[in-house]
Amino acid sequence: MALKEDLESKPPCHPRACAIQDCLGKNSYNEAKCSHLIDALYECCDAFYRKNGDNATTASCPKASLLRLKMKQRQEDRDK
Numbered sequence: 001m002a003l004k005e006d007l008e009s010k011p012p013c014h015p016r017a018c019a020i021q022d023c024l025g026k027n028s029y030n031e032a033k034c035s036h037l038i039d040a041l042y043e044c045c046d047a048f049y050r051k052n053g054d055n056a057t058t059a060s061c062p063k064a065s066l067l068r069l070k071m072k073q074r075q076e077d078r079d080k
Contacts, residue, residue, distance in 0.1 A: 006044045013044040013060040040061065042071050 002062035005016050021042060023034035031038070047067075054064035061067060 003047055004043060007047055011060050012048050012058040013041060014058075016041040016044050017060040039074065042067060042074070046071065 006013055008016055016037065020034055020037045021035050024031070027033040042058070045058075048058060048061060049056060049064045049067065056064075062070065
């Protein structure tokens with residue numbers, strides 16, 4: 001997944017959101033097996049908000065404040 005292309009998709013970051021759904025379906029909805037794809041979506045969403053501002057919206061991403069909270073929580077979980 002190339003970040004530039006995923007940011008330019010309609011809606012932005014949609015390919016990454018779809019990849020998560022596909023992965024979850026193939027892995028009996030075991031989120032741990034799709035964690036790398038969740039991180040990739042959050043990377044795309046973070047870039048989307050940096051480019052367009054925190055008030056921008058896309059169906060594929062949580063609101064900017066929630067995104068940052070989730071990213072922080074995931075990093076803290078990895079650091080344990």
